[in-house]
Every structure is written in C-alpha cells, then in structure tokens.
Amino acid sequence: MGTGLIGTSVALALSARGVTTHLIDRNPENVRIAAALGAGTAAPPGGPVDLAVVAVPPSDVARTVAEYQKRELARAYTDVASVKAAPYAQCAELGCDLTTLVGGHPMAGGERSGPLDARADLFTDRPWVFTPAVETSENTLNVALELASLCGAVPVVLDADDHDRAVALVSHLPHLLASLTGARLLDGEEYALRLAGRGMRDAVRTAGGDAGLWADILASNASAVGAVLAELSADLGRAAHALDRLAHGGPEQRGDAYEELTGLLRRGSEGRDRIAPSLGGGAGSYVWLSVAVDGPDRRAEHLLADVSTSRVGLERMVLPDESVHPDGPVGLLVARETAWPLSEALRDRGWAVQRGTAGAGPVPADGAGIAAGPARHAAAM
The missing domain is CATH 3.30.70.260 (ACT domain)
Known part of the structure; x- marks a missing residue:
C-alpha cells in the first residue's frame, strides 16, 4: 500500500526475486507507473497474502493497517514509516491485531518520492530496522526479516523509542537543517547564488523532498527531534556569540571567542569521524x-x-x-x-x-550481501 519511492522499490526488489507482488495505492496513476516498471500487478490478490508492506506516511499507518486487517488482506503486516512509536500506539488504540504487526523502517531513500525514482537495489546493504513489540508473533517477525533479506538489506532489531531517537539524530535533523539552509537561499542575491558550489548543494540536497510528507514525519517524531534540535540550537547560540565577539570584541574577547569557535568545529570533526568509513570495514552507507x-x-x-x-x-x-x-x-x-x-x-x-x-574490501563480487529466501506472496501498499 503506497507506490511511492519506497513502496515501489520494495515491490521491484521482491518481483525481481520471484515474489508475486500486488500494488495498492489511492493514486491509480502511481499504480500504473509502478506496474509498468515491473514492480508487480495492479490486480487484487485472490486471498490473504503472506505479507502486506504498508508504505504510507506515519500518520496514515494505523488507519491503513486497521482497514486492511478488517479485509483480511494479509497474514502479516509491516510498515516502512520513519517513525515507529506513535504509529504503533495508534494501531493499539484502533484495536489492530498486534500479533500480526511489526514496525519496520528501511534506512534508504532519495530526494524525490514518486515511483519513477524507485530502484530494485535501493535497499542493498542498507540497514532495515524492525521494532517488534511483546505482542508481535514469531512468524510475523520472521516474515519481515525475510522481506529485508529478499531486498538485500541488513536487518536491525531495535526498541521503537530507541529507533525514534536514533533517526531524529541521523535522519530527521539533517533533513530539517537542509530545508532551513535552503530557505536562506530565497533571500540570497543573484550573484551569491551563482557562486554556490558543491558544499552548498550537498547541504541542501535533501531539501527537495516532499514538504507535506516531511512535516508528517517531523510531527510524528516531534519529541525526539525537538530534543536534539534544542541541543543543536544551544551550539548555534554559542557559535553566534563567538562570532559576535570576534567581530566586535576587544583582543582578549576575540582570543577566547576564537578558541570557543575552534572547539565547536573540532567537535564536529570528531563526530563526523564516528560515521566515516574505514578501509577495514565500515557502515552500509x-x-x-x-x-x-x-x-x-x-x-x-x-x-x-x-x-x-x-x-x-x-x-x-x-x-x-x-x-x-x-x-x-x-x-x-x-x-x-x-x-x-x-x-x-x-x-x-x-x-x-x-x-x-x-566491509568487503575493494575487489568484491557483484551481489555481495544479498541472501536468498523462498518465494513469497506479498502486497506492496
């Protein structure tokens, strides 16, 4: 359910592995495009499928799961929303069958959200987080893990709250900063914009995402994003204060301000080193x-x-x-x-x-890291 970038990419990956995949979307044109790309069929399944993949915004997850559980569309359900705690709580409030539900979030995406930018290899070697609750059945989790394997992803199991704090730091905050930085360009002089190089383009790369979808994501994870944003705001305040002293202060103030600014930049470099790749192994990024x-x-x-x-x-x-x-x-x-x-x-x-x-070294074989599994029957929604 949902044939945007993520849903269609899931469907392309599954179809490429021989999984019969059904496409469902409120927008029939998206379904037609996804089907034309080879992501699956627009025909409804004749009976319950093995797994329903709910690829809708966080605020729509619970309603969608509740609706299709009533229709007995699938024997197991997972979603791909980038927020986990709030949608699960809403599913519980709506009386969803929580034994057949496991939260999921593939850590992959792109600047645009439509099916035309979907790729079967979008999830290859990327983390795919699952957040099983105490109610989640073993079969539901196993089918979801098989989904990640078929898509070439690396499964990671986390608590829902831990996931939401993590993505607030490594995904949601960067997107918000890209958008706020991009907004500064609206007031830039034309000659300044002509000087923009790779640094600025990299900084605002993700700002082109769907504003409505990202507002939904940030609102659904408001507490975690707000906390890390407050910490960043404090650092921005210190940087602004240091720059003000460098511009207008006396020699002693300028010396102290320079040291503080250098310290802020040094911490940034040290933080970057924590996610930088190494030759001996590295992140799936x-x-x-x-x-x-x-x-x-x-x-x-x-x-x-x-x-x-x-x-x-x-x-x-x-x-x-x-x-x-x-x-x-x-x-x-x-x-x-x-x-x-x-x-x-x-x-x-x-x-x-x-x-x-x-982590495979500089001369790996094609397809490294993709694990095969038995054929399944799925609905990408």
Whole structure:
C-alpha cells in the first residue's frame, strides 16, 4: 500500500526475486507507473497474502493497517514509516491485531518520492530496522526479516523509542537543517547564488523532498527531534556569540571567542569521524567499486579524470600493489547513494565496474550481501 519511492522499490526488489507482488495505492496513476516498471500487478490478490508492506506516511499507518486487517488482506503486516512509536500506539488504540504487526523502517531513500525514482537495489546493504513489540508473533517477525533479506538489506532489531531517537539524530535533523539552509537561499542575491558550489548543494540536497510528507514525519517524531534540535540550537547560540565577539570584541574577547569557535568545529570533526568509513570495514552507507585498469587508456589517472567529470566525491581510493599485480583493479569507496550513478557513468565511458559492500574490501563480487529466501506472496501498499 503506497507506490511511492519506497513502496515501489520494495515491490521491484521482491518481483525481481520471484515474489508475486500486488500494488495498492489511492493514486491509480502511481499504480500504473509502478506496474509498468515491473514492480508487480495492479490486480487484487485472490486471498490473504503472506505479507502486506504498508508504505504510507506515519500518520496514515494505523488507519491503513486497521482497514486492511478488517479485509483480511494479509497474514502479516509491516510498515516502512520513519517513525515507529506513535504509529504503533495508534494501531493499539484502533484495536489492530498486534500479533500480526511489526514496525519496520528501511534506512534508504532519495530526494524525490514518486515511483519513477524507485530502484530494485535501493535497499542493498542498507540497514532495515524492525521494532517488534511483546505482542508481535514469531512468524510475523520472521516474515519481515525475510522481506529485508529478499531486498538485500541488513536487518536491525531495535526498541521503537530507541529507533525514534536514533533517526531524529541521523535522519530527521539533517533533513530539517537542509530545508532551513535552503530557505536562506530565497533571500540570497543573484550573484551569491551563482557562486554556490558543491558544499552548498550537498547541504541542501535533501531539501527537495516532499514538504507535506516531511512535516508528517517531523510531527510524528516531534519529541525526539525537538530534543536534539534544542541541543543543536544551544551550539548555534554559542557559535553566534563567538562570532559576535570576534567581530566586535576587544583582543582578549576575540582570543577566547576564537578558541570557543575552534572547539565547536573540532567537535564536529570528531563526530563526523564516528560515521566515516574505514578501509577495514565500515557502515552500509558506503560501497566499494572495483574498476579494472589494464591498458594504456585505462590508467588510474584516466579513471580519476572520469570520476571528476561525474562530479562524485570519493571517500577512499586503493591502488593496486605494483609489486604483486600492477594491472589489478582500483578500489573506489563512495557514498552508497552515489554508487549506482557513478557505476553507470564509468561504464558508459568503457570502464569495467564491480560493486560490493564497504566491509568487503575493494575487489568484491557483484551481489555481495544479498541472501536468498523462498518465494513469497506479498502486497506492496
């Protein structure tokens, strides 16, 4: 239920693994587009399916689950909303069968929310959080875990409140900051906007998301987002005060202010290091691309030139050991959301590219990390 970016991507991944997938959406045009992409069928199922995937905004989850449980659409239900505690509490208030329900949240997405931007590999190597409650049956959780496996994701089990605090920090706050930063551009002079480079574009990248959907998300997780925003506001206040003293204070004030500003920036660098990838292993946010360099026109410097043309930043680069295998592949570590477009761009320029997980090393086999499971019958809603 819901054939936007996430719902259609789930359906594409399941259909690619041989799962009979039914598409349901209040917008018939979205269903037609998703079906045309090969995500499944618009025909209703003839009986209860194994799993219903509820891909609707957080405030619509409980109503949707209640409605389709009454219709006996499925034997198990999970959602993909980025808030977990509030929708579950609302399901309980509506009298939903909680034994057949488990909250879920795949940690993947994009700037746009429609089915045209859906991809079957959207969840590959990405965390997929599940928040089972005491009422959740073992079968319901197992079917949901199989869903994540079929989509190539990495299952993570968390308490609902722990999940909501985590995504407030690593997902909801960054989106809010991107939107607020983007709003500052409305008042910018035209000459200033022409100077905007990659730093600003990266900072506002996610601001293009659906404003209504994100207002729903933030409202549903208001307490957790508000708490981390208050902490950030305190740091912003300290930074503003330091800058004011640097601009208008005496020599002693400027010295203290400079130290405080440096401390704030240093803490930012230290925080960034906690999520930065490492060569020996890393978060699912990063992907190794292994690129063959085996000819005079396929040298590392030529590869770097083509990467630069693609306007994709590299996190790491590993050159082949010239004493062992001088013509071996070059390993490129990139943010997961840029791996697919960079791979396609390099292939268009004649490079042979393979992809693997951040922890698999620079020469992984294609499809690493995807676990197979028996065929299932699902409804992507």
